[in-house]
Amino acid sequence: MIKYHPSEQILQSYVQGELCASLSVAVSMHIDMCPQCQRLAHQFETSCAHSFIGEESDPQNEDSWDDLIAQITKDALFDERPAPAPLEIEVKGEQFVLPSSLHNVGLSGWLKLGKLSRSRLDLGDGKLHASLLHIEKGGSVPQHTHKGFELTLLLSGEFKDEMDNYVPGDFIMLDGEHEHSPVATESCLCFTLADDALHFSQGLSQLFNPIGKLIY
Numbered sequence: 001m002i003k004y005h006p007s008e009q010i011l012q013s014y015v016q017g018e019l020c021a022s023l024s025v026a027v028s029m030h031i032d033m034c035p036q037c038q039r040l041a042h043q044f045e046t047s048c049a050h051s052f053i054g055e056e057s058d059p060q061n062e063d064s065w066d067d068l069i070a071q072i073t074k075d076a077l078f079d080e081r082p083a084p085a086p087l088e089i090e091v092k093g094e095q096f097v098l099p100s101s102l103h104n105v106g107l108s109g110w111l112k113l114g115k116l117s118r119s120r121l122d123l124g125d126g127k128l129h130a131s132l133l134h135i136e137k138g139g140s141v142p143q144h145t146h147k148g149f150e151l152t153l154l155l156s157g158e159f160k161d162e163m164d165n166y167v168p169g170d171f172i173m174l175d176g177e178h179e180h181s182p183v184a185t186e187s188c189l190c191f192t193l194a195d196d197a198l199h200f201s202q203g204l205s206q207l208f209n210p211i212g213k214l215i216y
């Protein structure tokens, strides 16, 4: 069961269109996987719409509003388009279907280091780096913390760290307060977002720099 969700503040900013592209994509993917946040986002949308059109519309106005919507939606231009075909990727011989939010996002080739593979997502968010990270079963990231923040949205598989076990849909937001060393208990595909390099907290941390560069 999904235990980690975006905060209400993030969901509200998402509904109001205030998030940067990469965070917005992450929240959208989480909402697709999480009935609880689907309901909450729908409530926020409804209250946003109410405050936009005014709470105290009289029934007569509501009728003309319905008429207006009916006129707009009968236009052939608004016919539903078919859903985009699932976009499949292959990493280390495994197939994954990507969430629809990523279907039109550019993906770099895969950089591989041991059991870790990373592909950069082209979301054009400056110093925010968005990536797909694949960790083979048993693969791990040495203990580290973050100078900025690190968001991990688990898309497939399972991993654990000192704090918990995670399942697909978990939206894990960490910062400099957290120190962890994730281990893939099943082969994993994650969406990751970071705004600064990792800081390895074990001895001989320079040995882990290639991993830091791969992940950030």
Ligand SMILES: [Zn+2]
Pocket (backbone or CB within 6 Å): 002, 004, 005, 006, 030, 034, 036, 037, 038
């Ligand atoms: Zn949720």
